[in-house]
Amino acid sequence: MNASKSVARSVDNISNDISLIAPQALRKLIRSGQHTGTTTGYASGYLQGNLAILQADYADEFLQFCAKNPKSCPLIGMSKPGVPNIPELGADLDIRTDLPGYRIFRGSTDYTSVTDLTDVWRDDLVTFVLGCSFSFEAAITRSGVRLRHMDANRNVPMYVTNIKTTPAGRFHGPLVVSMRSFAPGDAIRAILYSDRYRLAHGAPVHIGDPSQIGIADIMKPDFGDEPVMNEGDIPVFWACGVTPQMAIRNVLPDFAITHEPGLMLVTDVLAEAAEFSLQTTPEAIQI
Known part of the structure; x- marks a missing residue:
């Protein structure tokens, strides 16, 4: 999906207005470790997303959980197993590196906080991106x-x-x-x-x-x-x-990943266009 270039500018042309940073520029800063905090207020006018990454064996059930709870879990994107990108949300987007912080759960409610998933990525992981306030x-x-x-x-x-x-x-x-x-x-x-x-x-x-x-x-x-x-x-x-993070904690899968609360995935999708242009339904997704 093409996002209007007029909504945001490259970070190189920004003084101190975080709302004007383009999503691609912000993801570059996050990827390089130059931005590690909350994404609230950044890249104004673009859709931000919460993250849930699960083993493929759990994907169908979690998809139905999203369908039954659209208010809290509005699905805006879903990957194929093992694929760390969702082109509809951003051409250069990499799920493994483009959020400021992640939580990794390994069969318990305890988690490890990391800023990069490259070393723990697996071929059976399915990514869900959910709309954010x-x-x-x-x-x-x-x-x-x-x-x-x-x-x-x-x-x-x-x-x-x-x-x-x-x-x-x-x-x-x-x-x-x-x-x-x-x-x-x-x-x-x-x-x-x-x-x-x-x-x-x-x-x-x-x-x-x-x-x-x-x-x-x-x-x-x-x-x-x-x-x-x-x-x-x-x-x-x-x-x-x-x-969804609370629901995942109740299931306790052997391996699962979420975002750190408040540290979101910033997409290239215009927020105002998303309601009319982005259609993701269980029937349209192949796992």
């Missing part, structure tokens, strides 16, 4: 609404909830949400803008009291950074692509 943040900020975590240069806070996903085969677990806080009027605008991006989780799943969805202390997220909240703010919660 970072993709609609640009639309929110273009409307004049500030995002507090971006202004503070923090990762978005994420929480495990008491909301259950729909099981598929061996995969099951709780819904994970990301939270952004707003003044009441800005919250309404953020909700309306995010609803357009169905492949990036779409509209929120909860607004207001965090205890209603099982969050005991909003200042202590399970993933990401502590939130920045002003007096009178309303917390707004979106489905989060860390949800």
